[in-house]
Structure formats: C-alpha cells, structure tokens
Amino acid sequence: MPKRLRGKRSASWPPGMSWAALPSSAKDATPESVLTSFALMPPEYVLEHLQTQVDGLTDAEAQARKVIKGANVLPTQRPPSWILTLLAAIPNPFNVLLVFLAIINASVPDRNWAGITVLLCMVTISVLVRFWQEYRSRLAVFHLQSSITNSLKVRRQYMGSQVVVDGIREATESPVMERDLVPGDIVVLSPGCIVPADCLVLEASFLRISQSTWTGETDPVAKVANPVGDKEATLFDLPNLAFMGTSVVSGNGLAVVLRTGADVLIATMAKELKKKREKNAFEKGIRNVSFMLIGFMCVMVPVVLVISGKRTGDWNAAALFSISVAVGLVPEMLPAIVNANLARGAYVLSKMKAIVKRLDSVQNVGAMSILCSDKTGTLTRDEITLCQYLDYTGAENAAVLKLATVDAHIQGSNGNNIDSAILKHRLSDGKPVGVAQYEKVASIPFTFERRRSACIVRGATGQNILICKGAFDEVLSLCSTVRHNGTTLPLDEGKIKALQTQANALNKEGYRVLLIAEKQLDKVDVGDEDSLGHLESRMTLEGLLSFIDPPKEDAAESIAQLKDLGVEVKVLTGDSLPVAINVCQSLALLGPGDASDDDVQAITGPQLAQLEGSDEFDATVKKCTVFAKLTPNQKALVVGSLRDAGHCVGMLGDGINDCMALRKADVGISVHSGASVAKDCADLILTEKGLGIIVASVKTGRITHGNTIKYIKMVASSNFGNVFSVVSASAWLPYQPMLGIQLLTQNLLYDISQIAVPWDRVDPEYVQAPKRWNTLDLLRFVIVLGPTSSVIDILTYVIGWFYFGVQSETDEEKVKMFRAHWFLQGLLTQTLIVHLLRTAKVPFFQSRCTVPLALSTGAIMLIGFSIPWIPPFQTALGFARPAVPYVGFLAAELLLYCFEVQLVKMIYVRIFKTWL
Incomplete structure (x- = not known):
C-alpha cells in the first residue's frame, strides 16, 4: 500500500458528505452492519468517507469532531448516577412490608405516630445504608476503570509543522489519550497496544491481534490491509478490522478509527446486558422470608x-x-x-x-456451591513458559536451547510470546544462554501463513547459519537430516515416527511443541531479506521445544481450600481440551483417569452443542469439571443449568465472551484488568486475579x-x-x-x-x-x-x-x-x-x-x-x-x-x- 492514501472520489460518494454519516452500503445503523460495510470498501474510499488521510487529521479538526462525538469512553465507564442508585435501593421486600404497616397504622382513627415514625425511620436507614455502600462501590469501580488510562501514538497534522508535501503538512506521531480519539484519527498499532476503538487496518507488517476477549480463542489473529474484505466472512473473521478492547500481540500496523464511544461494537453488548437480570439466591431468600412474615401476620392478627x-x-x-x-x-x-x-x-x-458492586453479592458468594472459572490467568500464570528442549530421542540438549535463544534474540520486536518465553529461560545451572557472538544477517518473523520464523546469523568463525523455528509439520517437511550427539544422520521413517510419538505424547499432556532446525550457508546464499524462504530446505533437525502456561503457585492450595469449604470448581475455557485437562490434573481438579471415555469429566463446546435441548445436557453439565472451546452462549447455558439444579453459582471471567455467563450467575466476579463490559456485568471485582481472594471472599x-x-x-x-x-x-x-x-x-x-x-x-x-x-x-x-x-x-x-x-x-x-x-x-x-x-x-x-x-x-x-x-x-x-x-x-x-x-x-x- 502506498504511504499516502488519497482515495479517488467515487460516484457513490456525493461531495460534502458528512464524516459522521453511515456508509451507503450499510443495511442499518448497528455496529455489525456499519463495520462490515467499511471492511468491504477500498481503504481510500473509507478515508474519503471519513474525510481524513493516512497522515491524520489536523489537531483543530480532531478537537471539532470530539465536540460532536464526545469522549471515546463506553457508557459503562461514566460516573454512576447517585439518583438512580438511590432509587434502586428502595424496592426491597422488607422495606415494602414496613411501609405497608406504617400505612395501616396511619389509616386508623387513633394513630400511633411514634410507631409510624419508627417504621419509616427504619426504612430510611435501610435505604441510606444500602445506597451509600453501593454508590461508593460503583464510584470506586469507575475510578478504577478511569485509572487504567491508555495513550497511544496517533498521526496528527499540527499547524506548527514546517514540512509540507503536496499541500499537506507533515504528520507527527504523538501520544494521544484514548478518550480523545475521534473517527478519522490514524492510530499506530504496536506490540502490547490495546486497540482503542473499532478500526480499519490500513497498513500491516506481521500484525497479529488477540481477540480472546471476544471469541475466547487464545491464538492471535493475523490482520492485513486487504483492499476488500471477504463478503462471506463473519465479523470477527474479517482480516482488516480491529475491535476496541482487543490487544496487539506482535507486529506493527496503521489503522483508521471508524467508531468511538457509545458507537463501538462492545457498547452494543453493554446495552444488551442492561436488561433485567434473573433474581439471585439472596433476592429469592429475602422474598421468601418476607412472605413468611406476611403469612404470620395474616394468621396471628385476626386471631388476636x-x-x-x-x-x-x-x-x-x-x-x-x-x-x-x-x-x-x-x-x-x-x-x-x-x-x-x-x-x-x-x-x-x-x-x-x-x-x-452489589451488596447482595456478599451473601451470594458465601452461599456459592459451584464456582465456574476461566483458566488463563486464574488457574495459570497467563505466561507461556519453556519447559523442555530435547533432541529427537527425548534427551535434554543445551544446543537446542541455544539455537532457539539465538533466533528469539534476532526476532527482537517482531518476536512473540514464544520468543519471550525462550529468552527468559535459563540453563540448568541458572546462567543465561549466551548469544553475543552471533551477528544478525537477516530474519523472517513468524506468520500464521508460514507458521514458522527464521533468521540468518554469522557466528564467531564467520560462518552463516540459518535457524528455523516453528510448527511441527511445517519445519519437519523442510528437513532432510537430524542431529544426534553431534552427528548428522539421515531423517528416515524411523526417526520421523520417533519424533511424532514424542510430540503426540507431549500434545496429549497439554504442551505446545515446536521444532528447531539449522543449515550452514555460504556467503553467496544470502540474498534479499524478503526472499529468504527459498533457503529453508534440506535443513538439519536439531530437536524440539515444549511450552505450557504453568499453574499459579497458589492455585492448587486455593482449590483445595474451596473444596474444604464445599465449593466445587468447574473450568470454562476457550483453550483446547488437552491443555485444559493437563492444567486441571496438575491442580487435582481431575484425576489421571477422569478424562477417559469410561468416566468423562471433560467436554468440548461442539460436543456439548449436540446435547442441547436434551435431558442429557443437564446431567453432563453436572458431571463434567472441564468445559473447553465454549461459545459465550454455551457458558451462560452451563451456568443456567447449574442454577436450575439448585446450586448457587459463581462465575469468574474477565472477557467480553464471559459477559452472558456473568449476568446469568448468582454472583458474577471479574477483575480490574478485564474488559470494561465484563466489569459492568460483575457483582464483585477483584483488584488481583486469583482464587486466593475468592477463598477469603467465601469465608x-x-x-x-x-x-x-x-x-x-x-x-x-x-x-x-x-x-x-x-x-x-x-x-x-x-x-x-x-x-x-x-x-x-x-x-x-x-x-x-x-x-x-x-x-x-x-x-x-x-x-x-x-x-x-x-x-x-x-x-x-x-x-x-x-x-x-x-x-x-x-x-x-x-x-x-x-x-x-x-x-x-x-x-x-x-x-x-x-x-x-x-x-x-x-x-x-x-x-x-x-x-x-x-x-x-x-x-x-x-x-x-x-x-x-x-x-x-x-x-x-x-x-x-x-x-x-x-x-x-x-x-x-x-x-x-x-x-x-x-x-x-x-x-x-x-x-x-x-x-x-x-x-x-x-x-x-x-x-x-x-x-x-
């Protein structure tokens, strides 16, 4: 894509069209329809529609647009209304009962004003106590959300710039607060960046974005600047859209802001979740006690x-x-x-x-008999860790680790979480792996199309070495020999079978397996960095690497404490079933044979979908401990099934895909770093993610x-x-x-x-x-x-x-x-x-x-x-x-x-x- 997208005016775009108008191809004003329409347009038409350029808006134009659209914050991130909180604190069965008695007292000729005053005072005190606590808590949540402020680089044309090209002032990339973004802003996407609004990708260099908060899928999604998106693709499969709340894992990109504030996709879900919730265990209990007291009155008063x-x-x-x-x-x-x-x-x-956030949740968390929890970050550290570096026979080999470390070091800012895990690893004696003697010649970052990364380095002897690291099948197909104890051997069927057996065993235990290979190169073999792929052939397989997101140190102890307190833990995750089973077995949530065909306690979303609507669904939900690859709706169905069985259910989740389940649960629990809409759905918000706080909360x-x-x-x-x-x-x-x-x-x-x-x-x-x-x-x-x-x-x-x-x-x-x-x-x-x-x-x-x-x-x-x-x-x-x-x-x-x-x-x- 050219650096400066001007966009040629199309006949379908009348002059003077407002940047705030909907695309003509949008079926309606819903975010889904509008975003899909933008994704199917050529990028230059999108820029023209938004009346912006790849160099960004002028600062004055951005300020003017902010006046029209308002701050780029979700409705849930606005200060709580004290009057609405006060009104919500009044309708309580006990309060209604006392007011009813006060009215009866006031209706008789010989009124007992002292009694009436006492009754109304008790109602007032009750309402004020509840109002003060809930308003203060909601205000604390608002300040907590406000404290998590993000700034990112945005291209703006400042009037002070002296460089003018084609009549346009040279853009400056400067930090801008997320709340100050407007439609038409050009944002720079880099690793670790949280996407600040719904955007269209204009430029991408190995850009990968995690959409796990929306879909539950842990693998990042490759984003590209497609001229026109796929008309048949679902919204989250459109490769040129980036959604508010998702995060950049690796690579770099440039994107134009399409929608902000209350217009973004996530805000639509927030509005849907404002619908009235089912009564929780506390509300049902209060109602039943009130009916019992009323029944007593109806019997005793006539008798007296x-x-x-x-x-x-x-x-x-x-x-x-x-x-x-x-x-x-x-x-x-x-x-x-x-x-x-x-x-x-x-x-x-x-x-x-x-x-x-809701006072009722204090008792509901104590009444909780089942806790449905996500896996990543709660049971595990949410940090990929290198576990093993083995040769093809399964023996630990430091040379394998050294080659992997060199490649991870060379990848630099283009590296991913796998590279970070390798660089953090230490040798068995605690010393870091030395890579200073290697000089970078060229590199190819990991892409989901290639499923591998590669680099060429020059060693101390001047020899050029190609190092390739990636998925099992992709790297294996490029190798012709294998290294064993310093000797290069032909990669025959027997050795391939031994490697596959070893990798399959690790995969079943939940480990992610990568292969690493190398190739000695002559100086003349090194060409342009963009055309290094032809060198990745007839390589020597050095060994394999295994990775896992390990359990938290206190997770097993916390689960045991919850079990002692009569709380059963069920894991609802978007990860694969083998990974979930491995983690749960290491935490004693599952025994060694609990995932066997004879006694299934783990199930996937597609398997569960086949049981929906049948009696077997509830029985399976009751029996299973691990639920993998669930959709957001399935999470809510699991929680609902457990509630219908008479359990008081807690749901711990922090993603957008957890919101339906959080609302369905008797007590929804989220964390301060979770998605804003998830925190809005939650009754209890943890300032640290982990089961230890849940144990204390239950007590x-x-x-x-x-x-x-x-x-x-x-x-x-x-x-x-x-x-x-x-x-x-x-x-x-x-x-x-x-x-x-x-x-x-x-x-x-x-x-x-x-x-x-x-x-x-x-x-x-x-x-x-x-x-x-x-x-x-x-x-x-x-x-x-x-x-x-x-x-x-x-x-x-x-x-x-x-x-x-x-x-x-x-x-x-x-x-x-x-x-x-x-x-x-x-x-x-x-x-x-x-x-x-x-x-x-x-x-x-x-x-x-x-x-x-x-x-x-x-x-x-x-x-x-x-x-x-x-x-x-x-x-x-x-x-x-x-x-x-x-x-x-x-x-x-x-x-x-x-x-x-x-x-x-x-x-x-x-x-x-x-x-x-």
Missing part, C-alpha cells in the same frame, strides 16, 4: 383481634392492639440490620482487594450470612414468642397485658441491642459449608423457639395473678405494675437470648460474642431495666413502679430461661442436625 375483642368487648381497642401485634411480629430494624451486615461484609472484602460471605440469619432467627422467634404470649394472655387475663406503645418500645430496644450483630463472629464450623436462605428451616426454628420463650412469659402471668394478685382490670395501678413486670422480663429475656441463640454451642463458655455485641446488649439490658423505675418514663409509657420482690423472681426466671433454651437447643440440633 377476635380473642381480644370478645374478651374486652372494646373492638376499637382490640383493632389497635392487633395492629400493634402486626408491628411486633415484623422486626422493625430487619432491613437496616441486613444492609448493615452486607455493608460490613463489603468493607471487609474491600480490605481483601475485592470491590463489591467473609458466610460470616455475613451467619450474622444476618442469626439476627432474623433471633428476632423472628422472639417476636413470635411475644405474640404467642399476648394471645395466651388475651385468652386468660381480663386486661391487656401490655399496651401497643409498650410492645413497640420493647421491640425497638431489643432491635437496638442487636445493632452490633454485623460485628459478631460465627463459630468456625459454620463457614465450612455453603449457606443459603432456607424458609422452611426458619419457620421450624420460629415455631419451636417462639413458644419456648412464652413459657417464661406465662410464668410471669402466674406470678402476677397469684403472688401479686393482679386479677382485675379495675385496679389500674396493679395492672400498670404487672405491665412493668412483664416489660422487664420480656426485654431482659429477649436480649439475653441474643447470646443463647447466636451459637449452637454453650454460650459464654464454648463460644463468646465480640466486645461490641456484648456492650450493646449489656447497655440495653441496663437501660431497659431502668425505664420502669424512672417516673417520666413511667408516665410516658403507662407503667407503675415495679414491686421490689419481683426482682428476685426476675433473676430466677432469667436463670431458668437459660437452662430451658439450652436444653431445647440441644434437642433441636440432635433432631434437625442444624442450628443457624
């Missing part, structure tokens, strides 16, 4: 209304009392405590290098779940016990045992006593298995433990009736005193039960709470005990001074209560094999 109304004859008072019972059944601080628990977990995870999630379910079980069982006691009292006592304001105050103090639950610890045994919401278990717990606390309440009734003679509603002072007694007993036992129910062990002796929880419960017990004795509170709440002798009864009741609950707990655990 009928019993109280018939007993007293005052149906208005009975209605108000039944509403108080409804409020008493629902833990007022439940949303606030749940969100505080999640926020606490998110804070702990942030210290472990994990950013929580933290289970502690968070433990403290949440601990609170729900404690408060729900206590509240149900209170209501059960109220119903019993209503059927027996001729007066209301407690006023609505007293019941509300008692519940509020009890809830405040548990405000430090998020800072509590859980027993080590609790974190050893996945934890999920279990409404049946919660219902069983409430039904068993609720009446247990009512036994002490009924004992208080008996003491009040027979010892203190509170048997008639006409003696108002005695009734007020009785209410003070029951208030004291109810509050102290409810607060004490925090310590009794927080562990399956013996409290205070085998398991102790944290200092914050001890202080909060101790303070509330002290405050609660003081309230009935203080005159202003007596008047405000309708109490009379408690009888001094009752203090002795109260101490005995508390002691009896501890023994009773511990006995019930032991029986419960023995029968149901679970506690929290």
